[in-house]
Amino acid sequence: MDNKVKSQEERGSWGSSFGFIMAAAGSAVGLGNLWKFPYLAGKNGGAVFVVVxxxxxxxxxxxxxxxxxxxxxxxxxxxxxxYKKLNKNWGFLGSIGILTAFLILSYYSVVGGWVIKYIISTLSGSIATDKAAYFSGFIGASVEPLIYHGIFMLLTVAIVFKGISAGIEKASKVMMPALFVMLIIVAVRSITLDGASAGLSYYLKPDFSKFNARVLVDALGQVFFSLSLGMGALITYGSYLKGDENLEKNALIIPGLDTAVALLAGFAVLPAVFAFGFEPGQGPGLMFITLPAVFEAMPLGTVFGVIFFVLVFFAALTSAISLLEVAVSYGIDQRKWSRNKAVTIFASLMFIIGIFASLSMGPMADFHIPLFNKGVFDTLDFFTSNILMPIGGFLMAIFIGYIWGVDEAVAEVRKSPGVSFKLEKFWTILIKYVVPVAIFIVLLSSLGLLDRFLGN
Structure with a gap:
């Protein structure tokens, strides 16, 4: 009994429903909302992509x-x-989620470090005229990116060390509302620029002649990755919930908040990009190359540039703490480690892997991992985003729909006092039939097996 109580103390629980929602939304809201959504909308016809x-x-x-x-x-x-508790043969599926979160944070922390660097560089006005050369020069360096990678990982560790209520929940309750406020400020500035109307029109007026299979597949993939599905983060955060929480309501609110951030990011980025004549579908360079150029050309650009990169940092950090917590919860529950030991061991391993991911942008650029024929950073990104996450999500839908059983899942939702589960029939059809097919399409697309049909 003493060990059980001690383990429960190490695990912790959410102090409030609002705290859980902010933390779960923070897990979902990340770099994908702030650069990938505007980039995909820019590439896929603007408003038609948004509708899909x-x-x-x-x-x-x-x-x-x-x-x-x-x-x-x-x-x-x-x-x-x-998974092992629900079906002793399915523990492997939980292992896929833990491995996914572990590997993602290993390289995500490197990108988080880039964001810290850009906050400082924007504030000091030290970003060179040639934005592309400045970015590639920085990420290709041997030492400086590693320092920022270390700083980002230490900040993540400092929050997770403090546990669920005093650490993750407390930090999320500050960072998520602040992120929304800052994003609204930048969005308002963007849509009031001279020449922003072309970007707004592109973003808000659907031209359905631009709809094709690629738009559908890109939107499907972005929803899946944006919400941090298939990596165990929401299972982990859900495990700290008390029995009276309304799961149905939370499952509507959290994707809603995540989507609100993505849509606001579109307002913050696309009108400004159009106003200054840049290319809206530019990819990852949109955040670190195009947007610094946009802010430089904008009145009070330094102020808005700093605000933008601080909100990106908050988005990255709230995602990072959820990724680290996935591995930490495994250390506490299965290895019986203390929280501090689990955080220290897993974060140290992630940091070491991140060193190689960072160096693969510069000194180790010629080293390719044989099976993937990519560098360390790109291999980690491809393996987690294109293989592990879709497989994890697909198998979860199969597990609930056909192995554990929808009736058991529905009973858990109804367990909360006063919850009637209004969308039970709708959810049952989706989890058994629609979602497995949708995620299977994401997986095929991620592996390039649909390129012939998508016109690539």
């Missing part, structure tokens, strides 16, 4: 998020322990 994206959030995002929270709260365990 919103539809898929309702169908896939809500369904998957509720499924992960159900498994977490039902078992009160890390992803491995959760």
């Amino acid at each position: 994206y919103l539809l898929i959030v309702v169908l896939v995002g809500f369904t998957m998020m509720l499924g992960e929270m159900i498994i977490g709260r039902k078992t009160q365990l890390d992803p491995y322990g959760a």
